[in-house]
Amino acid sequence: MSSNDYLKTMGAPSFDELERAGMLPSLADLAGRGCVCVECVEEIPCNPCETSCPQGALVVGYPITNLPVVDRSKCTLCGLCIAACPGLAITIKSVEAGNAKIRFPWEYLPLPAAGDEVEMVDRLGEAVCAGKILSVNSAAKNNRTAVVTAAFPAAFVQQVASIRRKRHGTV
Amino acid sequence: MAKAGPAGLCAAIELKKAGAPVILMDENGAPGGQLFKQIHKFFGSREHKAGIRGFDIGKELLAESIALGIDVRLDTEVVGIERGLKLWAVEKKARSYTEEAAAIVLATGATENALSFPGWTLPGVMTAGCAQTLINVHRVLPGKRVLMIGSGNVGVIVSYQLMQAGAEVVAVLEALPRLGGYGVHTAKVRRAGVPLRCSTTILRAEGKESVERAVIARLDERFQPIPGSEETLEVDTICLAVGLTPAIELSCIAGCSQIYVPELGGNMPIHDEFMRSSVDSVYVVGDLAGIEEASTAMEEGRLAGIHAAHAMGYLDEASMSAKAEETRRRLSALRQGAFGQKRFDAKRRILEKKAAV
Numbered sequence A: 001m002s003s004n005d006y007l008k009t010m011g012a013p014s015f016d017e018l019e020r021a022g023m024l025p026s027l028a029d030l031a032g033r034g035c036v037c038v039e040c041v042e043e044i045p046c047n048p049c050e051t052s053c054p055q056g057a058l059v060v061g062y063p064i065t066n067l068p069v070v071d072r073s074k075c076t077l078c079g080l081c082i083a084a085c086p087g088l089a090i091t092i093k094s095v096e097a098g099n100a101k102i103r104f105p106w107e108y109l110p111l112p113a114a115g116d117e118v119e120m121v122d123r124l125g126e127a128v129c130a131g132k133i134l135s136v137n138s139a140a141k142n143n144r145t146a147v148v149t150a151a152f153p154a155a156f157v158q159q160v161a162s163i164r165r166k167r168h169g170t171v
Numbered sequence B: 001m002a003k004a005g006p007a008g009l010c011a012a013i014e015l016k017k018a019g020a021p022v023i024l025m026d027e028n029g030a031p032g033g034q035l036f037k038q039i040h041k042f043f044g045s046r047e048h049k050a051g052i053r054g055f056d057i058g059k060e061l062l063a064e065s066i067a068l069g070i071d072v073r074l075d076t077e078v079v080g081i082e083r084g085l086k087l088w089a090v091e092k093k094a095r096s097y098t099e100e101a102a103a104i105v106l107a108t109g110a111t112e113n114a115l116s117f118p119g120w121t122l123p124g125v126m127t128a129g130c131a132q133t134l135i136n137v138h139r140v141l142p143g144k145r146v147l148m149i150g151s152g153n154v155g156v157i158v159s160y161q162l163m164q165a166g167a168e169v170v171a172v173l174e175a176l177p178r179l180g181g182y183g184v185h186t187a188k189v190r191r192a193g194v195p196l197r198c199s200t201t202i203l204r205a206e207g208k209e210s211v212e213r214a215v216i217a218r219l220d221e222r223f224q225p226i227p228g229s230e231e232t233l234e235v236d237t238i239c240l241a242v243g244l245t246p247a248i249e250l251s252c253i254a255g256c257s258q259i260y261v262p263e264l265g266g267n268m269p270i271h272d273e274f275m276r277s278s279v280d281s282v283y284v285v286g287d288l289a290g291i292e293e294a295s296t297a298m299e300e301g302r303l304a305g306i307h308a309a310h311a312m313g314y315l316d317e318a319s320m321s322a323k324a325e326e327t328r329r330r331l332s333a334l335r336q337g338a339f340g341q342k343r344f345d346a347k348r349r350i351l352e353k354k355a356a357v
């Protein structure tokens, strides 16, 4: 197992660490329909991503401390794993005609709404670009984790991890 | 008999399923132990109820124990255990009585460690578990700007939940050079813009009537504050997430031999592979038998329940072994990987000491 020095000092994985774990999709992978991005580079006892996937496209196997592996040829991009992952480590990203999209898990109130102008942030929570909310899915099967889709400029597709949280009442 | 956290509930459920009469005693008004504070989805596998939120697991276990007809006694504190397995219980702080048992399962959980520094008695300084109880059980936000001390899973999960409750987490400090919690948990907090600062600690809390500021500093390799590195953070709440210690008092009263295992939280009663302590018919499970997780606590509870049912003649040798084997397989699956290996090795030391006694 690699030592993940960046993750263990900054709190979020670096591109190198993701790459080493086979978890940084290429721009080709992201083009068109896009792909599921699993950012879970540490061996922890966990596998709800695997059990949530109806296609058998996400595999942890035995022992459950294995890192999850995605078989992109089986993945239908249904997005069920996004809300199932207790680590909130799964997103779906895609790039088409200069626009990128990200489908990500969201557990803060107030929920964003379709049409909202938002700030897209990277893995360290730094603002990278402006974005727009396309949809918010709070289906009951997601068990109180909303799955939000946002659009932003394609140039930032590898950096973007989420949106900035709106604060209750304060700035 | 047990305490009604996840470990105790699982032990009681296994015992009752085998046909043994069980009494479950817990000092709280609601059973479930730590589970009811935990609004996040759990780790582990489906067998360990992963992906389900902690309080939903608590509700499920409770419903199962009620459906089985387990005698659950809440607001009942066990204050003593006499030789001959006689328990002394105090009900609603008003009535005390004794109850004789054929076997006792102790699942008393753990208490949170504190940290002392100048200003630590100011209102606004509290343990992370206390803050978690305030926001998730009582729905009261303890403050608006929080400093979290400790980057283990408890520190980062409670930081996340404080933000969900509407607070700002100004920083998470970690004295060690590396963050403790699972990377997926630290990443959640980090992408919300919270700085996670290694090799850093709190020097003092300041404020007139309650916390108004925290003075922090970087630490050198010998954990000494580096002069000139002090910084002042405007915060109104300081949360301590600096570890848990097994609640061993009852196990001491019962006469269980103890062992010191720093990786698992300090002193704890020794146990064998069926969770039997050094005292006949007294089992120790869950955080009491070494700080781990709810998933391991539940499996240990099941092991004790299965073995106690067998010892009392409610389960034959073959079914006991088969069930215990299955439970142990799940337990060892949980103790793999870099995080698990440390706990696995520590647990083995406990078993070896028990074998030597």
Ligand SMILES: Cc1cc2nc3c(=O)[nH]c(=O)nc-3n(C[C@H](O)[C@H](O)[C@H](O)COP(=O)(O)OP(=O)(O)OC[C@H]3O[C@@H](n4cnc5c(N)ncnc54)[C@H](O)[C@@H]3O)c2cc1C
Residues within 6 Å of the ligand: B003, B004, B005, B006, B007, B008, B025, B026, B027, B028, B031, B032, B033, B034, B035, B038, B041, B042, B043, B044, B076, B077, B078, B079, B107, B108, B109, B110, B129, B132, B153, B154, B157, B158, B247, B250, B285, B286, B287, B288, B291, B292, B293, B294, B295, B296, B297
């Ligand atoms: C913030 C936080 C997040 C966590 N997240 C996770 C997670 O994601 N996944 C996971 O698997 N684990 C998690 N855990 C760990 C998990 O909660 C504990 O490991 C688990 O609750 C231990 O179970 P237990 O039954 O041993 O103890 P407890 O749940 O503490 O239950 C012990 C019970 O015994 C009662 N009791 C104690 N003494 C007496 C007495 N003398 N008389 C009567 N009653 C008594 C207590 O009041 C309590 O109800 C987390 C813990 C914390 C604090």
Ligand code: SF4
Residues within 6 Å of the ligand: A036, A052, A053, A054, A055, A056, A057, A058, A070, A074, A075, A076, A077, A078, A079, A080, A081, A082
């Ligand atoms: S998006 Fe759907 S099909 Fe693809 S890995 Fe996730 S759950 Fe499986």
Ligand code: SF4
Residues within 6 Å of the ligand: A038, A039, A040, A046, A047, A048, A049, A050, A060, A068, A084, A085, A086, A087, A088, A089, A090, B184
């Ligand atoms: S469910 Fe999430 S945190 Fe758990 S192994 Fe899968 S990707 Fe990692």
